[in-house]
Amino acid sequence: MRLIVIVFMIMYLYALSFGIFMTTIFRIPAPIIFCFPLAFVFKNKNETPFAYTRELILITVAIFLYYGIGLSEFKTFTKNVFCVMICAFYFNYFVGTNKSRWNTSVLIFYILLCGSAIMLVFDSFYGVPDIRSMFMNEPVMQSPSGIAIYQFNFGYQIAALTTFLFIYTCAFNKPFLVKVGVLAICLSLLLLGMQRSAFVVFLFSISIFLLIYYRFKGLIFISIVALLCGVYYFYVVENLDGVSNIIVKNQHNNPSHNRTSLSAENLNIFLNHPFGLIFYGKDWGDVIYRNYVFAEGMTSHNAYLMFITYLGPFLGLGLLLSIYRKITAIFLEMVRMIKEPRNALLVCLCFSFLSISLNALFHNAWLIEANGPTIFLFFCILHPYKFKMLDPVTIESSTH
Structure with a gap:
């Protein structure tokens, strides 16, 4: 029984993370196929009321106003609402108060992103678009990339993954050489990832983390990051003949189409x-x-600016502030208690969410577009507070 549950978890998070909704194989939306058994058959034994009503109402209103009224794309509106709602059902009814399921969900999510990153490496050096198409069950449009149709989709995956991996080594006090090694891996993936925005938000997020976590020592770590970037440029990028990377992409960029x-x-x-x-x-x-x-x-290519352009500053900003209010409060609370061992994993998740949220400043995908990694991290970060899965001291301080 446990193996069946794990398989359904992997398949649902796979469909969510890589944006697989309906294909020639899955004529019913894939998230429904894999999440329905989890939420209603293998649901958490402790019955709990639905905790995400407020978030779903706000996000649904935002999606309707933007896609339904603004763009007149009612199919997109329906698809996005389905994806967000199913993710809320997954956390509410399947994960519930079971912390083990929450931890397993996080583990599976980042393992899947690691798999996509490995696919990027193979695609960069050997060119495997057919294999990527097989994983997506539809033709891929851009290469090199990971398990994604377009490179910008992959940018959200790699921004979330690299930020999480590096901050994980710091928050869990891994040896210095491990930190440097993971940083080198992250920079390599970002270099090959063809997404300059992901590279920028990664550097920004880890710099903020290092300054908060290490204070003045953080400047030393930031200097090491800058030095490592310089080494990469002169000794690695210069020798990547024939291999696509963000430096080459920047050289061929159309100046009139910069962000x-x-x-x-x-x-x-x-x-x-x-x-x-x-x-x-x-x-x-x-x-x-x-x-x-x-x-x-x-x-x-600025999701927030486009949203406000359609809805105006009052309605648009009002919805944005309402949707992100709670998760912003959680992030600030994690910053205040950043060195508490019990908060280490949540700190990693918060900065990972920060990276992909900032990445939306350079692209159109974000929460109301049902971007998979964004949706998962949004509910994943909210969940411990909704279901009081943290220590009493942490819960009490976060509600003030």
Whole structure:
């Protein structure tokens, strides 16, 4: 029985992490197929009321206003609501008050991301798009990458994984050489990952962590990171002939399509429609007319800015603050108690979530787009507080 449960957990988290919803094999949404037995057949023995009503209402309203009203994409609206709701069911009914299931879920999630990272290495040096297509059950559009259709999808995976791995070595007091070795592995994966945004958010997140955790000593660690980056550039990147990496990608980047210019143009659109596009009866195609920067119909690649552009500053920011209020409070509490051994794993998860949340500043995928790693970490971090799985002192201090 336990083996069956583990298999269903792996399959559900696989479908969630890699964005597998409905394929030629799974004519019913894959998350439903694998999560339904977990949530309602193998559910937690301790009956608990549903704890995520507030979060689901807020996220559903945000998805409806953005995709339903703003973009008129009702299929996307339905798909995203399903993915978010099923993840909430997974944590509420299957994980519940069982801390072992929570720990196992975290372990499986990051093992899956490690598998995707290994696939990236093989794809970079040997080119394995057919194998990647087999894992996704649909054609992949960009290479090299991990288990993802597009490289930007993989960027969220690698940002979450590398941040977690390095901070794990610090929070659990691993030997210095282990920290350096893991850092070297993380930099290698980020270098091959073709996602400059993932590299930036990784450096930012671990720098913040090091300064908080080690204080003045953190500057030494940041210097080591910078030195290691320099060594990588001169002794590794320069010798990667024929291997795609973020340096080569940056050299061939179209200057008119950099994130700064895209966001600047998006801000101009926002200033011309300050109440939000949905209140003017317009969509993105209407407001980018004759705009050379967005001539190809692309967006600003800033999920939060796009959201506020459609919903306006009051409704948009209000929803964002409401959705992220609790998880922000948890993050700040973890920062305050960052050296408490009992909080080590949650600290790693919080900074991993910080990385992929910042990554959304450079792409369109985020929580309301049902981005798999983002959804998982969102509910995974909330869960110990919802079900009082932490020590009483921690719970009490987090509620003030």
